[in-house]
Amino acid sequence: MDLSSLVACHECDLLHQVEVLPHGAAARCTRCGAVLYRETRNSLDRSLALAVAGLILFVLTNAYPLLGLKLEGNVKHATLITGVEELYAQGWPELALVVLLTSAVIPLAYLIGMISILLPLKVNRIPSYLPRVFRFVRRLQPWGMMEVFMLGILVSMVKLAKMATIVPGLSLYCFAVLIFIIAGSISSLDPRVVWERIPWAPAGKDPGSRGNVAVGAAGSGVAAHGPPPTGLLSCHDCGLLSEVHGSGDHLHARCPRCGAALHRRKPNSIARTWALLVSAVILYIPANVLPIMKVTSFGNAQSDTIMSGVIYFIESGSWYLALLIFFASIVVPVLKIIVLSYLLISVQRRSRWRPADRTRLYRITEAVGRWSMVDVYVVTLMVALVELGALATIEAGPGAVFFSAVVVLTMFAAMSFDPRLIWDAMESRHD
Numbered sequence: 001m002d003l004s005s006l007v008a009c010h011e012c013d014l015l016h017q018v019e020v021l022p023h024g025a026a027a028r029c030t031r032c033g034a035v036l037y038r039e040t041r042n043s044l045d046r047s048l049a050l051a052v053a054g055l056i057l058f059v060l061t062n063a064y065p066l067l068g069l070k071l072e073g074n075v076k077h078a079t080l081i082t083g084v085e086e087l088y089a090q091g092w093p094e095l096a097l098v099v100l101l102t103s104a105v106i107p108l109a110y111l112i113g114m115i116s117i118l119l120p121l122k123v124n125r126i127p128s129y130l131p132r133v134f135r136f137v138r139r140l141q142p143w144g145m146m147e148v149f150m151l152g153i154l155v156s157m158v159k160l161a162k163m164a165t166i167v168p169g170l171s172l173y174c175f176a177v178l179i180f181i182i183a184g185s186i187s188s189l190d191p192r193v194v195w196e197r198i199p200w201a202p203a204g205k206d207p208g209s210r211g212n213v214a215v216g217a218a219g220s221g222v223a224a225h226g227p228p229p230t231g232l233l234s235c236h237d238c239g240l241l242s243e244v245h246g247s248g249d250h251l252h253a254r255c256p257r258c259g260a261a262l263h264r265r266k267p268n269s270i271a272r273t274w275a276l277l278v279s280a281v282i283l284y285i286p287a288n289v290l291p292i293m294k295v296t297s298f299g300n301a302q303s304d305t306i307m308s309g310v311i312y313f314i315e316s317g318s319w320y321l322a323l324l325i326f327f328a329s330i331v332v333p334v335l336k337i338i339v340l341s342y343l344l345i346s347v348q349r350r351s352r353w354r355p356a357d358r359t360r361l362y363r364i365t366e367a368v369g370r371w372s373m374v375d376v377y378v379v380t381l382m383v384a385l386v387e388l389g390a391l392a393t394i395e396a397g398p399g400a401v402f403f404s405a406v407v408v409l410t411m412f413a414a415m416s417f418d419p420r421l422i423w424d425a426m427e428s429r430h431d
Helices: 043-063 082-089 093-122 130-143 146-161 170-188 191-195 269-289 306-315 319-348 355-385 398-416 420-424
Strands: 006-008 015-017 026-028 035-038 067-071 074-078 165-168 223-226 232-234 241-243 293-297 300-304 392-396
Touching: 006 241, 043 093, 043 170, 043 191, 067 146, 067 355, 074 082, 074 355, 082 093, 082 355, 093 130, 093 146, 093 170, 093 191, 093 355, 093 398, 130 191, 130 398, 146 165, 146 170, 146 319, 146 355, 269 306, 269 319, 269 398, 293 355, 300 306, 306 319, 306 355, 319 355, 319 398, 319 420, 355 392, 355 398, 355 420
Parallel strands: none
Antiparallel strands: 006 015, 015 223, 026 035, 067 074, 067 165, 232 241, 293 300, 293 392
């Protein structure tokens, strides 16, 4: 079988004929609507330039104060990691680690990883580490949440403005630009361009052979060919189609191009997703009942939960922020749990009802879950800035730890669910 011009949809497993697109266009699956690939002009050059600019801005962002809080002559400055240090000092190392990873370490790892990949490609070199690093970088991408952190900064500034004077630092402007730089680097990169530069060889061919890499030729879209036949698997990391002998979900086979494990479906997808969802449901109760922060002002202590924070913004007239926090911290986690539970039940019952709509529902659920971290970042910034001795102090509460765990667990649950299972009931074969 000639696999050189075929690509399988990563969400429904439908095979398509690959064709070259006009610049800026995207090819979508004819069955579920998922984006198969995009055509981006000067993909490697633009992504490399943006990654280098992003690394410079990242250094500047961490070299200067992010925000300052001025209250009765006392000024408290905070950098990007000041909140992490305060969380650790207050006895919440788990929460400090989550904030540090998602707001600083992972974005930095992404920038360094992209430069280490794109720079050798620019000089026509293919280092041996490239497939592994590129896989790692792409898997890290959803966990970098600098744009969510920026939203947390804006919410914190509105809340603290009623308490004291906010002094924006140089780092804040660098941080805002950095968000757009990273987003531009991600959107500019066409992963196919990187994968197609990597030489590989299936069994029986020379190591320098490019084998059956899916390369576009001409046209403006894709034509459907049906589901892959038995023994033909698509790598979920690099998209390469490979012929694998054996059956079942545990084939112990690896992609010859990127080295990722090959499976017809994600192993134990249903069981793993249920386990993560049940854990998230259990932790969601203390996340909403216990306080997420404790405010002490002039000797008076007050504990705030997620809902009391929403009520505070409503009473202060900031109804738009109240709506934002309510949606991100209450509605999104609940809906994500409900939607994933429904998808799991429908898959287990082999439902054939509106599979395209269920796939889109999964796609949306996977995309919005990370925005629930905004409340955790608000707590981090409040803890970092409001440390003014007897005047005012804010401490993180146990609710913030439980809530961050809920966000992380629901994100892992969405990643462990295999949307291709939705379409298995539509196929005539059930291997």
